[in-house]
Amino acid sequence: VLDILDPADRQALPFPEGIAVQWRVNPHPELDSDGLVDAVKAKTWLPGSPAVWVAGESGAVRAIRRYMVGDRAVPRDRLYASGYWQIGMTEDRHQIEKRKDSQ
Known part of the structure; x- marks a missing residue:
C-alpha cells in the first residue's frame, strides 16, 4: 500500500511479476490518520x-x-519498520526524537 497526497503522484513502478500495488490518496497528510494502517x-x-x-x-x-x-506474529528479524518523518515536526526535530526512541 502506497500512501500519496495527490492522484497525480501515481507512478509506473517496476515491480516484479505478481506484485500488486494499492495506491491510497491521503488528502490531509498534515493530520493524524489511521487510513494507511x-x-x-x-x-x-x-x-x-x-x-x-x-x-x-x-x-x-x-x-x-x-x-x-x-x-x-511476524518475527522481528523479518520486519523492517522505519519512520522517516512525523506529522507536525521539522526534519531536524524528528531526527532528534528518533534518536531518543532508539536509546
Missing part, C-alpha cells in the same frame, strides 16, 4: 512466512509495526 490491516495474507518492509510517517509506522508483531 487500516488499509494494511485489510490486506489478505498469503500463506508462508512473510518479510515485511515499512517506511513512512512515524505514527503510522509504529501502528503497523505493532500490528505486524502483535496480531500477525
Whole structure:
C-alpha cells in the first residue's frame, strides 16, 4: 500500500511479476490518520512466512509495526519498520526524537 497526497503522484513502478500495488490518496497528510494502517490491516495474507518492509510517517509506522508483531506474529528479524518523518515536526526535530526512541 502506497500512501500519496495527490492522484497525480501515481507512478509506473517496476515491480516484479505478481506484485500488486494499492495506491491510497491521503488528502490531509498534515493530520493524524489511521487510513494507511487500516488499509494494511485489510490486506489478505498469503500463506508462508512473510518479510515485511515499512517506511513512512512515524505514527503510522509504529501502528503497523505493532500490528505486524502483535496480531500477525511476524518475527522481528523479518520486519523492517522505519519512520522517516512525523506529522507536525521539522526534519531536524524528528531526527532528534528518533534518536531518543532508539536509546
